[in-house]
Amino acid sequence: NAGVTQTPKFQVLKTGQSMTLQCAQDMNHNSMYWYRQDPGMGLRLIYYSASEGTTDKGEVPNGYNVSRLNKREFSLRLESAAPSQTSVYFCASQTADNSPLHFGNGTRLTVT
Amino acid sequence: GQQVMQIPQYQHVQEGEDFTTYCNSSTTLSNIQWYKQRPGGHPVFLIQLVKSGEVKKQKRLTFQFGEAKKNSSLHITATQTTDVGTYFCAGPSTDSWGKFQFGAGTQVVVTP
Numbered sequence: 001n002a003g004v005t006q007t008p009k010f011q012v013l014k015t016g017q018s019m020t021l022q023c024a025q026d027m028n029h030n031s032m033y034w035y036r037q038d039p040g041m042g043l044r045l046i047y048y049s050a051s052e053g054t055t056d057k058g059e060v061p062n063g064y065n066v067s068r069l070n071k072r073e074f075s076l077r078l079e080s081a082a083p084s085q086t087s088v089y090f091c092a093s094q095t096a097d098n099s100p101l102h103f104g105n106g107t108r109l110t111v112t
Numbered sequence: 113g114q115q116v117m118q119i120p121q122y123q124h125v126q127e128g129e130d131f132t133t134y135c136n137s138s139t140t141l142s143n144i145q146w147y148k149q150r151p152g153g154h155p156v157f158l159i160q161l162v163k164s165g166e167v168k169k170q171k172r173l174t175f176q177f178g179e180a181k182k183n184s185s186l187h188i189t190a191t192q193t194t195d196v197g198t199y200f201c202a203g204p205s206t207d208s209w210g211k212f213q214f215g216a217g218t219q220v221v222v223t224p
Contacts, residue, residue, distance in 0.1 A: 045211060048211060058211070100145060101157065105153075106154050
């Protein structure tokens with residue numbers, strides 16, 4: 001009964017380093033999302049994937065890339081981390097359009 | 113572009129008191145969802161409203177969707193310490209089916 005699993009939970013990067021945030025869901029959901037959460041700004045959509053093999057930009061895609069590896073997995077990559085990318089990142093999945101979002105526990109990323 | 117706004121941003125409540133938080137959209141919504149995020153946690157789906165004027169209750173929580181489907185409210189009766197957290201509303205994005213636009217949230221602090 002895992003739901004949406006994100007790894008790692010915490011990460012500290014230096015400016016310019018790269019890393020990939022992993023997300024996997026075991027609910028056979030079609031849609032998957034990456035959000036970032038910053039104080040006072042709610043949840044902002046970075047990228048989403050409506051189905052396996054498709055990805056689309058959200059509200060704040062600059063500096064990020066994504067891969068929908070298969071139906072279960074949706075990864076987020078930071079090629080050259082910047083301090084402005086310090087945030088909490090949440091992955092979410094959804095069974096169908098307008099159905100509730102199921103969130104992972106989040107990754108707290110600090111870029112120094 | 114579409115905006116989803118929540119007021120107030122912060123709500124300090126004495127235990128036992130009632131309070132209401134409001135969500136306003138710049139566009140008419142087909143539905144609205146509410147989520148709760150406990151401190152240090154991830155957003156958890158609470159409820160979805162679809163019909164104009166719809167009212168739904170979950171124990172001490174009452175959710176309402178406005179007649180014009182551009183606003184919603186969450187009223188909590190007899191606030192308890194377990195109500196602490198941030199409450200988000202989310203409405204479907206007008207530029208892409210299935211995506212949600214989140215409000216910035218109302219952070220609720222309960223004083224015993």
